[in-house]
Amino acid sequence: MAEATTRERILGAADRLFGSHGFRGTSLRALTREAGVNLAAVHYHFGSKHELLVATLSRHIDAINAARIAQLDALEAAHPNGDIPPLDLLNALVRPAFAFRHASPENAEVVQRLSALLHSEPLEIVHPLMEGLFSRVMQRFAAALERALPDLEPEEVYLRIQITIGAMVSALAGRHPPDLADAPGLDEEERIDHLVHFLAAGFSAKPLNGADS
Amino acid sequence: MAEATTRERILGAADRLFGSHGFRGTSLRALTREAGVNLAAVHYHFGSKHELLVATLSRHIDAINAARIAQLDALEAAHPNGDIPPLDLLNALVRPAFAFRHASPENAEVVQRLSALLHSEPLEIVHPLMEGLFSRVMQRFAAALERALPDLEPEEVYLRIQITIGAMVSALAGRHPPDLADAPGLDEEERIDHLVHFLAAGFSAKPLNGADS
DNA sequence: GTCTATACACGGATAGAC
DNA sequence: GTCTATCCGTGTATAGAC
Known part of the structure; x- marks a missing residue:
């Protein structure tokens, strides 16, 4: 060693x-x-120390994203006509992050600190970095979700993906709000099930249209 | 001055x-x-520098939470029997944060950095701090949401609130994932409408029950 | 009670020898 | 590629003036 x-x-x-x-x-x-x-x-x-952290995070995030892409590839192969159920797409997007965390417990916290570090830096620095790490994966999923939800405007699909990511990171990071009561109740696996369930319902909400053409 | x-x-x-x-x-x-x-x-x-930041954040967060409580008080007064529509509760929870940000543009970024700083500190330090800042507000909303959604187990209500907070902070912080395409499209007001719409759909999803008594 | 001046220990970074 | 020595900025602490 x-x-x-x-x-x-x-x-x-x-x-x-x-x-x-x-x-x-x-x-x-x-x-x-x-x-x-x-x-x-x-x-x-x-x-620099900063770039060392970026390299550390990239290693893990790239692995997670590879799993996402693999699952998406499998879904698209299984549904050649393009009508993939949104729930399946959400599972492919959300679960690899938790699976990774579960597989390597000591590295779990590394990923947790990602958003922390990134947000503490100026946006001009953070943005291109996220771009490099996530854009390819997100564009794949955006395209798939647009096909799965043709009633939604592309902008609305994008926004809902952003909401999904936000909910997911906060769930990954642990409890965001203070512990509401003691409430252990749900174990990790159940929490993920509930999270995906919640997100699927939000994603399948009918379009919210103002005055649009 | x-x-x-x-x-x-x-x-x-x-x-x-x-x-x-x-x-x-x-x-x-x-x-x-x-x-x-x-x-x-x-x-x-x-x-210390750290406690200075805590004081800075507390000033703003307390103001936001006061607005949340005021709106919740008004809702409870308007619905003495307790059946407040979840959508109204979500608006009371989510919108004050954005209203504050819009009112004081230069202070907006201060709030944005909250989660960054907090997550970069050890959880043993962060947790009691969040507890002090948010627990009262969150318990009020949790109680109201439990009454509004009696079909849900309390644990499930708590979890959905956590998801909501996560989605909200990420929306507050700006785009979390990389800019998916250029996609300006939606202005801030519309984004908030869509966010609340999404969350209301997720919150109103039917309970996801495993094998429970 | 408030504020100032100053000292300290530690951090990340760099130059240059090897 | 590797290592030593060194630099400068940082958060923190304290002694003492007002």
């Missing part, structure tokens, strides 16, 4: 420490000590 | 600089220079 390229050792330590102590709570000195490499190696291989 | 107590000058500068440059991007030295006060004044009045 001690044998690995310097770059990989850094990425491994980043997974562990960013996940457990957060981004701000992890100093490069502690990280490089954990990795058994020199302090300056981070800057040589990644350029 | 230059006349104000030191504490107020600091809070004003915090609104401007946290809003425009973010939390991490604002040093206490820049902030105190903008405010025209001494560096140590922040520590004296607030204890």
